[in-house]
Amino acid sequence: MATTKSAKIGAEMEKVKAKISDQQARLKELEQKHKEAENEEIVDIVRGMSIPLDELPLLLQKLRGTFGQAGQKPAPAETGVTE
Numbered sequence: 001m002a003t004t005k006s007a008k009i010g011a012e013m014e015k016v017k018a019k020i021s022d023q024q025a026r027l028k029e030l031e032q033k034h035k036e037a038e039n040e041e042i043v044d045i046v047r048g049m050s051i052p053l054d055e056l057p058l059l060l061q062k063l064r065g066t067f068g069q070a071g072q073k074p075a076p077a078e079t080g081v082t083e
Contacts, residue, residue, distance in 0.1 A: 051059060 046056065
């Protein structure tokens with residue numbers, strides 16, 4: 001029995017869907033590995049700065065205010081007052 005044109009196309013579609021699913025899973029895995037690598041780099045940089053842990057949040061707030069992107073407002077100072 002001959003395979004119909006639509007059956008061939010359907011089979012091809014299923015193959016492509018399977019490949020897409022595999023690639024999406026691979027992408028998700030790579031994104032997770034990328035994020036972990038970035039986090040490790042950040043930790044290494046911070047540890048190399050020899051800043052006491054209790055001073056780190058204040059330093060980061062100051063940096064955010066100094067190097068914040070255009071259009072962003074600096075983080076509010078910790079005054080206990082909320083907006």
